[in-house]
Amino acid sequence: MHNLTRFFWFCSGVHISTLQKHPTEHNKYIGIGATIFFTGLFAALSGGYAMYFVFKGSDLDWLAAILFGLIWGLAIFNMDRYIVSSINKNATTNKQILQATPRILLAIMIGIVISRPLELKIFDKEIKEKLKVSYLNGQRSKIDTINKAFENKYAIEIGKLNDVKKQRDSMAATIKNDRQKLNFEIFGSKTTETSGVMGYGPYAKRKEAELKKREEDLDTLNVALKKMESFIDGRKQFDGLMSEKLYTSKQLDSLSAIAGFADRNWALGQIGYKQDGTRDTGTAMAVTFIGLLFIFFECLPVFVKLMSGKGTYDHAILNAEQVENHVSDKDRDFEIEVTDQTHSQRVQTGIEDRIIEMQSGRKDKGI
Structure with missing residues (x-):
């Protein structure tokens, strides 16, 4: 416990040897x-x-995550330690608030940065579901875009194909109707277009011949239609339409599992909205309050330092600073005094040397 206490004191940025003399400030x-x-x-x-x-997907993704996590954690720890220890409790209340304001703003920014990845983990299940919907809608939109571009590119060929299909359907309906009339004629069913006499007579033979001719025409039309469809399918294969399909549930699970940070961050911002675009108040408030919780937790050391009264430790630090400043002033005054004395001695020595030189000069001249 002693080592743990000293460690937390170190984390708070205090002068440990001074704090040890004030037990009431320890906790x-x-x-x-x-x-x-x-x-x-x-x-x-x-x-x-x-x-x-x-780094997800690389061989050493876990190692990179651990190393960066340690570096980032130490950087935030050092910054928080400096923010708290730099607030001077011996200053006035207004000055303390002025000192703390930029530090609180910085703490809020740090809290936002810290909270976002943790929110991603907390709402991991909801984020994956939102990503699945997003990926599925994106694939639908991609397929629709490709199909629209293909239809514009081969508008003439597709138009001809549709015309031939309509002609084929119309001819098949006519043949079906004529086949029914032929049966009525053979079995003696009386209608406006049949004789009502049962048997395979000349009228029935003529109707059957016409029907076979139309069936041959329909077969020829079907062959031409298959060739046109084969051409269109080949073009679809060439342009990539055949390879684009909607994702299966297994594929959506895989895509959501390997989603990057940007996609997950976007999905976190979208989980506050329902499928119809209306706001889901409950989920949005949960995300907001979790973020605010981390922001408040980051600002808490600064608030505690501001709200705490001026204790015996703060008085001791103030006295130590005053003594240090007093000693520094005395040392500076002493250095100035010594410098002045040295300068005076040098000036006096220079004057004496000058007098001696002048006297020696007079003697040399016989004065």
Whole structure:
């Protein structure tokens, strides 16, 4: 426990040897240090999870995720430690708030960055379902686009094919109707177009001959139609229409499992909306509040430092700073005094040397 306490003190950014002399302040800085540590831990998990999707599929994706997670967590930990330790509790309330404002804004940004990958993990199931719908709709749209482009490209050929199909259908309907009339004639069913006399007479023979001729024409038309359909199918195969199909459930599961960070982040923003485009208030609020929770957790050490009163540790730090400043001022004054004395001695020595030189010169001239 002693080592753990000293570790949390280190996390809070305090001067440990000074804090040890003030037992009433120990728990406060243990709490601040623990909050900073767990913020860094969440940042490491968040960064590692996000980087896992960046390197997903490579041989060392897990190693890259761990290394980046550790680096990101240490960077956030160091930044939080600096933010909290840089707030001067010996300053006035307004000055403390002024000092904390940019730090709170920075903490909010860090909280947003940390919370996003963790939200992706929390709503993993909902994100996969949203991705499946998105991929399926995208494939439908792709197929529709390709089909439309193909129809525009081969509009003449497709138009002829449709005309031949209509002619084939019309001819087949006529043959069916004539076959029914022939049966009525043979079996003696009286209609406006049959004699009502049962038997295979001249009228029935003539009708059967006409019917066979039309069936031969229909066969010829079907052969031509197959050639046209074969040509269109070949063009579809060449342009890639035959290879584009809607995804199966297994394919959708695979695509959602290997989705990248950008796709998952987009899906997270879409889970607050239903299929018809209306807003799903419950899900949207859940995502928002989870994000706000991480943001508040990131800002918590700064808030605790601001809300806590000025304790004995803060007074001790202030006294130590004042003593250090006083000693520094005395040392600076002493250095200035020594410098001035040295300068005066040099000036005095220079004057004496000048006098001696002038006296020596007079003696040399016999004055």
